[in-house]
Amino acid sequence: MKFRRSERLIDMTHYLLERPKELVSLTFFSERYGSAKSSISEDLAIIKETFEKQGIGTLQTVPGAAGGVKYISKASTKEAKEFIGELCELIASADRLLPGGYLYLTDLLGTPQIMNKVGKLLASAFADTDIDVIMTVATKGIPIAHAISEHLNVPFVIVRGDSKVTEGSTVSINYVSGSTKRIQTMVLSKRSLNEGAKVLIVDDFMKAGGTITGMMNLLEEFKAFVAGIAVLVESEDAQERLVDDYVSLVKLMDVDMKEKRIKVVEGNYFT
Amino acid sequence: MKFRRSERLIDMTHYLLERPKELVSLTFFSERYGSAKSSISEDLAIIKETFEKQGIGTLQTVPGAAGGVKYISKASTKEAKEFIGELCELIASADRLLPGGYLYLTDLLGTPQIMNKVGKLLASAFADTDIDVIMTVATKGIPIAHAISEHLNVPFVIVRGDSKVTEGSTVSINYVSGSTKRIQTMVLSKRSLNEGAKVLIVDDFMKAGGTITGMMNLLEEFKAFVAGIAVLVESEDAQERLVDDYVSLVKLMDVDMKEKRIKVVEGNYFT
Numbered sequence: 311m312k313f314r315r316s317e318r319l320i321d322m323t324h325y326l327l328e329r330p331k332e333l334v335s336l337t338f339f340s341e342r343y344g345s346a347k348s349s350i351s352e353d354l355a356i357i358k359e360t361f362e363k364q365g366i367g368t369l370q371t372v373p374g375a376a377g378g379v380k381y382i383s384k385a386s387t388k389e390a391k392e393f394i395g396e397l398c399e400l401i402a403s404a405d406r407l408l409p410g411g412y413l414y415l416t417d418l419l420g421t422p423q424i425m426n427k428v429g430k431l432l433a434s435a436f437a438d439t440d441i442d443v444i445m446t447v448a449t450k451g452i453p454i455a456h457a458i459s460e461h462l463n464v465p466f467v468i469v470r471g472d473s474k475v476t477e478g479s480t481v482s483i484n485y486v487s488g489s490t491k492r493i494q495t496m497v498l499s500k501r502s503l504n505e506g507a508k509v510l511i512v513d514d515f516m517k518a519g520g521t522i523t524g525m526m527n528l529l530e531e532f533k534a535f536v537a538g539i540a541v542l543v544e545s546e547d548a549q550e551r552l553v554d555d556y557v558s559l560v561k562l563m564d565v566d567m568k569e570k571r572i573k574v575v576e577g578n579y580f581t
Numbered sequence: 582m583k584f585r586r587s588e589r590l591i592d593m594t595h596y597l598l599e600r601p602k603e604l605v606s607l608t609f610f611s612e613r614y615g616s617a618k619s620s621i622s623e624d625l626a627i628i629k630e631t632f633e634k635q636g637i638g639t640l641q642t643v644p645g646a647a648g649g650v651k652y653i654s655k656a657s658t659k660e661a662k663e664f665i666g667e668l669c670e671l672i673a674s675a676d677r678l679l680p681g682g683y684l685y686l687t688d689l690l691g692t693p694q695i696m697n698k699v700g701k702l703l704a705s706a707f708a709d710t711d712i713d714v715i716m717t718v719a720t721k722g723i724p725i726a727h728a729i730s731e732h733l734n735v736p737f738v739i740v741r742g743d744s745k746v747t748e749g750s751t752v753s754i755n756y757v758s759g760s761t762k763r764i765q766t767m768v769l770s771k772r773s774l775n776e777g778a779k780v781l782i783v784d785d786f787m788k789a790g791g792t793i794t795g796m797m798n799l800l801e802e803f804k805a806f807v808a809g810i811a812v813l814v815e816s817e818d819a820q821e822r823l824v825d826d827y828v829s830l831v832k833l834m835d836v837d838m839k840e841k842r843i844k845v846v847e848g849n850y851f852t
Contacts, residue, residue, distance in 0.1 A: 316590055320631040323594040328697065360591040412747050416770055420737045422730045426599065449719045449739060450747070456727050460693040467691055468720060476683050476721070476786075499687055515747075 313343040318353050326357070326369070326381035330433075330463045335378035354379055365389045383461040385427075385434040387580075393427045394576050397560050400424075401543065402574040411547065411565045413572070415514060419453045428559065429457025432512070432540045435557045435579065436462065441537045442507045443467060445529070447496065447521055450514040454542055458512060466512075467502040469525060471495060481531050488518025488552050496524050498532070508537040516541040519553035526553075544577055584614040589624050597628070597640070597652035601704075601734045606649035625650055636660045654732040656698075656705040658851075664698045665847050668831050671695075672814065673845040682818070682836045684843070686785060690724045699830065700728025703783070703811045706828045706850065707733065712808045713778045714738060716800070718767065718792055721785040725813055729783060737783075738773040740796060742766060752802050759789025759823050767795050769803070779808040787812040790824035797824075815848055 313321070322339060339350045358369040365386035369379050385393075397418075406414045418424050432454070444466035446455035455466040473480050477499040484493055503509070511525050526536055539556035546563045558577030565572055584592070593610060610621045629640040636657035640650050656664075668689075677685045689695050703725070715737035717726035726737040744751050748770040755764055774780070782796050797807055810827035817834045829848030836843055 316586070316627050317631045317634070319587055319590050320594045320628055321635050321637075323591050324598060324632075324635070324637050327595060327598060329694070356587050357591055360588045361595075363588070364592050364595070366592075366595050408746060408749050410746055414747065414749050414770075414772070416739070416748060416773060417736070420730070420739065420773075422727070422734060422736070423600070425727070426731070449723070449741060452720070452723045453727055456693070456696070456724050459691070460697070463693060465688070465691045465693070468687070470720060475679060475681055476685065477687060478679050478685050499685075501685070502687060502691075 311344065313345060315349070315353065318343050318345065318350075319356065322353060322357060326379075327366075330367075330381050330383045330461055332463060333372060333378045333380050335376075338378070382437055383430055383433055384437055385430050389427075390431050390434070390579065393431065394559055394579060397424075397428075398574040398576065401560060401562075402572045404570045404572065407565065407567065407570055407572060411567060413515070413543070413562070413565075415543065416450065419450055419514065425453050425457040426460075428454060428542060429459075429461045431559060431579065432458045432557065433461030435540065436510060436538050439510070439537055440508050441510045443503065444510045444512055445469060445498075445503075445525055446512040447471075447525060451512055454514055454540075455512045458510070458540065462510075467498065469528060470497045473497045481528070483524065483528050483531060485524030485527060486520055488520025488523070488550075494524070496528055498528055503529075503532045503534050505533040507532070507534040509534050510537050511539045512541070514542045515545070516543070516553065516556070516558070517545045517547065519551055522556070523552045541577075582615065584616060586620070586624065589614050589616065589621075590627065593624060593628060597650075598637075601638075601652050601654045601732055603734060604643060604649045604651050606647075609649070653708055654701055654704055655708055656701050660698075661702050661705070661850065664702065665830055665850060668695075668699075669845045669847065672831060672833075673843045675841045675843065678836065678838065678841055678843060682838060684786070684814070684833065684836075686814070687721065690721055690785060696724050696728040697731075699725060699813060700730075700732050702830060702850065703729050703828065704732030706811065707781060707809050710781070710808055711779050712781045714774065715781045715783055716740060716769075716774075716796055717783040718742075718796060722783055725785055725811075726783045729781070729811065733781075735781075738769065740767050740769045740799060742768070744768045752799070754795065754799050754802060756795030756798060757791055759791025759794070759821075765795070767799055769799055774800075774803045774805050776804040778803070778805040780805050781808050782810045783812070785813045786816070787814070787824065787827070787829070788816045788818060790822055793827070794823045812848075 336347045340347045367384040444455045447469040459466040479500045480497045482497040541558045544558040561577045563573040638655040715726045718740040730737040750771045751768045753768040812829045815829040832848045834844040
């Protein structure tokens with residue numbers, strides 16, 4: 311089966327978008343399309359140029375016999391600015407306010423196009439970091455971890471509050487919730503994390519950072535390392551922050567329960 | 582900014598892949614690229630042909646003034662056969678066996694490329710069904726629901742076993758687990774589902790079907806409708822099945838704890 315350039319460009323775009331960070335050899339494409347490597351090289355140059363021009367991401371070329379090309383999903387500053395702006399508006403809506411100053415975010419976490427952008431932005435922030443696996447805590451962190459994992463093309467593991475038979479043997483720790491000061495438990499399946507793994511910790515909402523500190527302690531039990539911390543929303547409200555080095559998309563500045571007003575601004579994503 | 586055909590094809594491919602089932606007008610593309618509608622029509626014909634040839638999906642054309650084009654993510658029979666075959670092999674590995682005849686599946690649920698295929702296949706099974714929202718139960722159903730939601734481009738909602746302040750007011754029901762006969766609770770945020778919504782119910786594992794029956798009962802409380810049921814793994818083992826009409830990718834036939842043997846076959850996906 312012979313492929314014209316236009317067909318190759320469409321199929322290569324799809325193939326690369328489905329496999330971020332995966333090295334694909336020119337030989338593979340050359341055989342897939344029955345085309346000379348020189349034509350494939352030209353195709354890839356066009357794709358790289360268009361990906362960069364349109365803010366889709368970029369292609370990295372790895373030279374040599376074992377070389378090839380890798381698609382890196384990377385949000386442009388323009389795309390990030392626009393999306394974080396939209397997100398602030400979405401979150402600042404008064405009907406999200408719940409008793410205790412909490413926010414209803416579940417609808418956003420269940421909207422695939424929003425999660426895809428969240429995943430792309432947070433993956434972009436860690437595009438140059440060496441990450442083996444993403445870790446989050448059930449339930450609301452899962453869609454965010456899943457979305458980032460698609461853009462970094464690494465697996466994600468889910469920490470739970472209770473032990474389930476379907477997890478096999480587990481490691482559990484106790485930790486103190488930063489806001490409520492209550493003692494809680496975190497459980498992770500033993501086989502889900504290798505010793506020495508470099509882990510990106512992810513959550514939907516960070517107040518004092520107790521849950522994230524808990525995940526950091528859990529990593530120690532596995533002799534694994536923190537490669538980074540990413541949250542969707544951080545709350546300014548925290549009396550004492552347990553976690554310093556993190557990336558957030560938006561920041562909750564001020565919640566006025568009485569006036570039903572929420573102030574939401576950009577997180578530290580650009581700083 | 583002027584775009585050449587090659588650039589248009591790459592950018593349109595990306596644009597459409599990110600928005601399954603969304604109607605995009607020719608005018609939009611024509612303005613995006615500063616190109617005549619006749620050129621855009623030619624581009625779309627090439628994309629449609631390549632998508633179909635390569636098993637990516639298809640484009641549906643909606644004629645008229647309010648018309649345009651829609652990308653439908655659809656797995657070819659070949660892709661589905663191959664992937665379900667791989668899945669059977671992956672799941673049949675003896676070290677997945679857990680006490681009580683349960684299977685460890687968590688690693689698969691956390692691998693984005695596997696989930697993407699699972700999502701594509703299950704979305705294909707419901708490509709012609711009218712679905713407003715996907716519903717699953719925490720924790721392990723979430724990545725599957727998320728993956729399907731990306732290919733159908735509809736939101737997903739998460740039923741929980743306990744009520745959380747971050748969910749706002751909730752509706753809860755009690756149900757009897759089909760396998761263990763224990764009474765359990767299911768909780769769903771009130772604002773997450775509209776009356777009359779057509780809902781695709783999703784779970785990772787179905788034995789007798791108690792959890793899925795629970796979700797069906799919960800839908801009644803919301804005056805919403807079951808549009809379909811999709812599971813990753815069904816177990817043959819069930820004494821009496823509470824649910825009849827569902828789609829499964831793989832079927833667990835026989836678990837021999839003593840010999841550490843698992844038999845896994847194709848589910849009812851093709852029937």
